[in-house]
Amino acid sequence: MATIDRQTTTLALAHALSAAERGLAVIPLSRTKLPALRSPHRDDPTAAACHGECGRYGHGVYDATTDPARIREMFAAAPWATGYGIACGLPPYHLIGIDLDTKSDTDSSAALRELALRHLFTIPETVVVLTPSGGRHLWLSGPPDVVVPNSASRLAPGIDVRGAGGYLVGPGSRTDHGSYTTAPGTGRLPPAPCPPSLLRLLLGPPRTPRRPAPRADSAHGQGLIHFVLSAHPGQRNTRLFWAACRAYESGLGPALAAALIDAAVHTGLTVQEAQATVASAARMTRRAE
Structure with missing residues (x-):
């Protein structure tokens, strides 16, 4: 079993390094699709706001990087990793993930097509990742000056969105339920630009800002x-x-x-x-x- 695990981790690392070559920042994931490295502050609640300033690993997407040496270090620190996550919202693609789920009663693919017809946009040809459950992840590229929030079924039932602060399970990853793979013919495509009409839906209605007062100290x-x-x-x-x-x-x-x-x-x-x-x-x- 240990040999299989080592082989799986080696393959996950190879896929992660390949993604990093394309400019996608990555972190190692466990079989449960969660970050493989636990927070170094899990026993210190006063350090909950640390996003990597301490220099250690275990800060989730804040550890995401395209640097091969750092990626190898993270996987070496997590030999149980069987996959990798791709951080969304970062340069150069400012990745947006459209997660079409199959667990809901609603046909999420049909719901997306209905949104496209209603709001007059075309679903572009782009990277499509097939999930073990039969779902699909569509990769889209967002504008550099727009932050798309994460959401679950807000766009439509069964459609989740991965934006800034979120991550997508990368193709080649293995989980408890199976492997993630790219749909035929889409693996080498760049993430297509998100249609403007769809982007407006992803951003949602404008919110009243609740800006905290500037800190008196530095x-x-x-x-x-x-x-x-x-x-x-x-x-x-x-x-x-x-x-x-x-x-x-x-x-x-x-x-x-x-x-x-x-x-x-x-x-x-x-x-x-x-x-x-x-x-x-x-x-x-x-x-x-």
Whole structure:
């Protein structure tokens, strides 16, 4: 049994490295489809807000990376991993996953086709991943300045959405219920751009912002700067974007932007890349208001 497990982990690592070559940030998953590495803070509730600043693994999608060395390290730390997750919402594709479930009483594929007819969009040719239960995952690419939230059956019964902060089980993964595979002819396609009409449905109705008051002290800002400074290759742009979004949401964006850019440049990004990422976070935050 141990030999089979090692072979399965080796295959999962190979698939994960292949996905990373395409620009998809990954983490190892267990047979239950959950992150294979447990939180290093599970016995310390006061550290629940850590998103990888501690430098250890076990922070779910916040560990996601395209760096081969980091991916190998994570799989070495989780020899029980049998699959990998692909983080959604990150550059370069800003991946959106449309999960068509087969467990509900409603035909989710028919529901999606009905939405397409009603809202005048075409479901594009794109990557399709077949799940062990008979469901399908459609991969779509989103705009860089839009954050699509995760949702379950909000779009229609049986249709779940994986967006920012979520992940999709990657093809080649094995779980307790079977393997995930790409549908014939779709494996090498790039994720197709999400149709604008569908994107509006994914974003949902505008919400009244509940912006917290800016912190009187600088602890929050220093934490965000440290989060950027602790980025490893393959995480730098992702961490900068996340930190800049949190800064603008808390009202500290204008005051903290220069320091975040300096921190990103210190990790290896160019000034132009860092400025563009912070500007994208500012636009996204304004759009969410």
